[in-house]
Amino acid sequence: MPTSETQQPQSDSLDQSFLSRVLRIVEDQNLIAGEFPTNEKVVEFRHPRELEQEFDLQISKKPTSSDELEKICIKAAKYSVKTCTPKFYNQLYHGVDEFGLAGSWLSDALNTNNYTFEVAPVFILAERAILEYIRRKFGWTQGDGIFCPGGSISNMYGMILARHKAFPEIKTKGLIRGGQSLVIFTSDESHYSISKGANWLGIGTENVIKIKTDEAGKMIPELLEQAIEHAQAEGNVPFFVNATAGSTVMGAFDDLTRISQICKRHGLWMHVDACWGGAVVLSSIHKRLIEGCQFADSIAWNPHKMIGAPLQCSAFIVRHPGLLHQANSASATYLFQQDKFYDVNYDTGDKSVQCGRKVDGFKLWLMMKARGEAYFEGLVDNAFAQAKYFMTLVEKTPGFRPVFDFGYSCTNVCFEYIPERLRGCPETSEWKEEVAQIPPKLKEALIKKGSMMIGYQPLKHKNKSNFFRMVVHCVPPPTPQDMEYAIKELDMCGRLL
Amino acid sequence: MPTSETQQPQSDSLDQSFLSRVLRIVEDQNLIAGEFPTNEKVVEFRHPRELEQEFDLQISKKPTSSDELEKICIKAAKYSVKTCTPKFYNQLYHGVDEFGLAGSWLSDALNTNNYTFEVAPVFILAERAILEYIRRKFGWTQGDGIFCPGGSISNMYGMILARHKAFPEIKTKGLIRGGQSLVIFTSDESHYSISKGANWLGIGTENVIKIKTDEAGKMIPELLEQAIEHAQAEGNVPFFVNATAGSTVMGAFDDLTRISQICKRHGLWMHVDACWGGAVVLSSIHKRLIEGCQFADSIAWNPHKMIGAPLQCSAFIVRHPGLLHQANSASATYLFQQDKFYDVNYDTGDKSVQCGRKVDGFKLWLMMKARGEAYFEGLVDNAFAQAKYFMTLVEKTPGFRPVFDFGYSCTNVCFEYIPERLRGCPETSEWKEEVAQIPPKLKEALIKKGSMMIGYQPLKHKNKSNFFRMVVHCVPPPTPQDMEYAIKELDMCGRLL
Incomplete structure (x- = not known):
């Protein structure tokens, strides 16, 4: 008969506390929406090959100590995208509700x-x-x-x-x-x-x-x-x-x-x-x-x-x-x-x-x-209100303009950004081609700076080349200052492109 | 322009600490494999209609206080199945690895x-x-x-x-x-x-x-x-x-x-x-x-x-x-x-x-x-060893017997349980019908007692009526005592059926 002594795998003696270490990482790195310091980055970008150097990705025979593992988790959080910040507008998801996470x-x-x-x-x-x-x-x-x-x-x-x-x-x-x-x-x-x-x-x-x-x-x-x-x-x-x-x-x-x-x-x-x-x-x-x-x-x-x-x-x-x-x-x-x-x-x-x-x-x-329910009603109404405000900023800020004559819908605001050197020029096909190359370049600059993530895409069925899509979410609840920040940051990184 | 004051939804002032409350529930209720006191139940069973009475399931306009919400979470854990115990053999999944959970x-x-x-x-x-x-x-x-x-x-x-x-x-x-x-x-x-x-x-x-x-x-x-x-x-x-x-x-x-x-x-x-x-x-x-x-x-x-x-x-x-x-x-x-x-x-x-x-x-x-890797190799080998030991218990314990002549495979041990009154009788079709009714009844008794959960099923393509399927997992690492407990508990609850 096998005995528990011979058959039992040995586990790490520090196991008990590892979940509390994860909680500390979540708190220390402000991963929950609403607690993010304004000077922190949405992403600390590394190219794939560079990031691979930051981790020993191999699985080995032997265990990793809890201290070492904690460092790995801290690093994983460090290089992950902080979807909880008011700088993440890249996708249709975003920060997480704390009670949902609970x-x-x-x-x-x-x-x-x-x-x-x-x-x-x-x-x-x-x-x-x-x-x-x-x-x-x-x-x-x-x-x-x-x-x-x-x-x-x-x-x-x-x-x-x-x-x-x-x-x-x-x-x-x-x-x-x-x-x-x-x-x-x-x-x-x-x-x-x-x-x-x-x-x-x-x-x-x-x-x-x-x-x-x-x-x-x-x-x-x-x-x-x-x-x-x-x-x-x-x-x-x-x-x-x-x-x-x-x-x-x-x-x-x-x-x-x-x-x-x-x-x-x-x-x-x-x-x-x-x-x-x-x-x-x-x-x-x-x-x-x-x-x-x-x-x-x-x-x-x-x-x-x-x-x-x-x-x-x-x-x-x-x-x-x-x-x-x-x-x-x-x-x-x-x-x-x-x-x-x-x-x-x-x-x-x-x-x-x-x-x-x-x-x-x-x-x-x-x-x-x-x-x-009332809280979520307020959240949704606020997101729509901020999208409306963002649209007014797009309309009145030099270099920005809406992509579509109809305006915008839901909390999606589609807009073009035109760097200074291209403003006020005749909109020839060469000009349009140049403007279409701005979103990937501007996005690259924003990501490398870590100051914002925002989506862009062409839209063939509307005969549109690359343009930006702002999506305003509920979590963290966006403020007018967040909308102004987004416009300013785009302009600051994009003006001289 | 909407202001942040008018648009901002109010959130619960106790938000910050709710994740730490969840951690405390996980620790207090021993939800992580390997820390479960032997006298605790795998499930505190309530019928659906009874369990519905334990919770106010409606969503209302107003928020719930964090204290109240914590009580809800404690109750959710209380009435959930404790897959982390060495009493859960109901499915092909089971307790969770703490580092995986992290x-x-x-x-x-x-x-x-x-x-x-x-x-x-x-x-x-x-x-x-x-x-x-x-x-x-x-x-x-x-x-x-x-x-x-x-x-x-x-x-x-x-x-x-x-x-x-x-x-x-x-x-x-x-x-x-x-x-x-x-x-x-x-x-x-x-x-x-x-x-x-x-x-x-x-x-x-x-x-x-x-x-x-x-x-x-x-x-x-x-x-x-x-x-x-x-x-x-x-x-x-x-x-x-x-x-x-x-x-x-x-x-x-x-x-x-x-x-x-x-x-x-x-x-x-x-x-x-x-x-x-x-x-x-x-x-x-x-x-x-x-x-x-x-x-x-x-x-x-x-x-x-x-x-x-x-x-x-x-x-x-x-x-x-x-x-x-x-x-x-x-x-x-x-x-x-x-x-x-x-x-x-x-x-x-x-x-x-x-x-x-x-x-x-x-x-x-x-x-x-x-x-x-070595840890997981030990885990898998241990699960197979305990399945083997469980099979020897099935073979030698009165009232238990393997379903299949070939024995068992993987860590799945298929067995019949025969209550005392049916042991040693001629195995007529009436007898077989009675034995086939034992698994649902015995399972009901085990669940209501909270002492074990184990699967049963018929297998038409092998012309078999209801029988039990023990599945031995890696987490928590099963011991010979766990296998003996399972046999004893089945026999204790089933003998007089």
Whole structure:
């Protein structure tokens, strides 16, 4: 018989305290939003090859002492991007809500898999409660839902449920439909996950029909209807329309009411990708942007965007009870026994394409419980107000100008920056080419200085070369001074380019 | 202009300390593996409706005080399952490695998205390093890889890459193949994620051919070859073989070398689902079980199983450089700009079906860095030794007996428990029916007592009714006393059923 003495691996005697060391690093390095000294950098940039020299990345036979490991963690924090600063506008996520993080730390420590009530009783209830809350916020009185590992997977859930509702036999038979293709419709401003999903699901990226948008980036409903009729006339099978509520670059909200009418007329599933813009449901003022979401069949919303839930926190909701289960179930007998002694309707695992599923609902539930709805309404309203203020600064500051005549949408402000030497010149094609080369150069300067991170991109479907996209978030709550800082810093680093 | 005074939401003045309160809960409630008092319960069970009464699950307008919130967190921990105890054998995951958890807490605090080097410099390097380490451990000298949200998604990656390598046009055109179905082969002991993946990817669950296994649960290679030839003869298109290394119930390892020869002969992709059994690569003694993995095209391994990395931690590796990118890229211009000033080969996002991707590699890298390889080798060897000891207890303890003549495999010990009144009786069909009703009843008793959680299931393809599955893990490192406790506790609660 093996004895515990001979078989037991030796562990580091300093183990007990390592989590408290992590807490100290988090506090000392001000990693939580709202506590960041203004003179600190958003990033201490090193090129990949340089950064590789800072760490011994190899795994060796022997352990590393806790002191050494603490140094590694300090260095990891030092060279990581400080998303908690009011200098990080690079992406649609940003700083983290402290109570959300607390929920994340607690559920991580409990190391729980969210697939059955049996193993995740509290987290299953929290997920049910927060999903029911989200459905109500989007104007629904019934339905189901699940937290997903990111909005792209949420959007795929939408496609799968739409497919299963229309053609349940595809689950078993696969996608042979006698030469007919399933067809998806989405705007040319929509997120690329629609195409990635169509690739994975065997629909094919060419069967994603990109509908033109108006000058503000909203899908043109008449063109959607024409495209549906055209696909039908070609003998193909429309089944899914993705409407966007808060597009990635322009922040556009499609007209959900009109799109829902078209979907109804043609018997198509209406999914709303509200991953970015969904947070407007928390605001009495701004929820009008998402009017019509109450008619959707499914909605994806990422609370890890805009309102600062810790990554990953992506909610998917569906109006039709039972469909998540019907579309995804495989009835694994080792996990979803039907002879359990409790109400197995609380088990969620067979609704999911995943088997194990991380606890993502609890942290959102906890942070909303902690802060209360009114706090988040204030956060969202403030982010919109600061975006508006940023736009006024863009309009009045020399060298800055909006990219689009319509202005801006959501909290996305798209703008061009023109260095001094190029201001007031005739806007020839050479001039435009030069201006388009500014964003990568200016961004490089900002990153190397560590003073700001902000996104830029071209937008082919609007015939635009590189321009900047400011995205104003809720965490840390931006101030007018933050907006002024962003403008000043861009101008200071960019003027002489 | 909005002022910061009017727009700024008010936050709770006690914010600063809440993370330290979480740390205290984790310490006070002994949530970290290895520190659990022997008299504490693995779960304080409440039925769903009862547990709902313990929490006010509603989100209200107003905030909750930090003191109240702390009580909620304490209660959440109290009613959660303590996966860190040597009383939790319910699933293939279990207690968490403290250093892994430290990595998770740190990356959660930094709230980082793992899609570009730009925003995740340190975590991208750690992911690259640990994936390269994993590839080497599985006997590869080249390739690529990515961390996925769970093994089911990893297995889908395998299918997608296989499909893209064989039929790259499906990415754009979709799955119409003129009446031919794509066909997948996997054992009848394999994980249900293969079927779930076939459902999502439009292949169809009926096009997943389940190959019979031998008495030990290993796929029978001759039958695999026959099935491939049969599918071809029917005009369908075999493209993917899933071999299992550590099946969920029986712990079976397929003969990877022979399967690889068959795949080679027929030009098929060989994926290895090593989600559970992959940890044997860390052991000089037990890695022989996975011999042949060096010939695979892709492998899925979940370090959150067996070795105790925090959930989720699922590695997917592929032998063919470039294919992850080719199969998944959508070239989003707002995220993967090619005019960046650093080496964009370090950006991972366009290799993924996800957009945002949680940092899952760093925690594994950190815990392996902390502990060293030798520690994990000891852990794995100890888990196997304790499983062996558990099997001897099953064989010699009255009322217990192995389910299978072959014994057991991996650290999965399948056994029946027979209460006193049924021992020594003729094993009629009525008797068998009664014995099959014991596991749910005995499990209910154990859970209500809080003394142990252990899985049970029927296994139709082996013509078996309900039986127990013991799975021995690495964290907390099991001792002979733990194995004896499990046997005694089952017998104490089950004898009089």
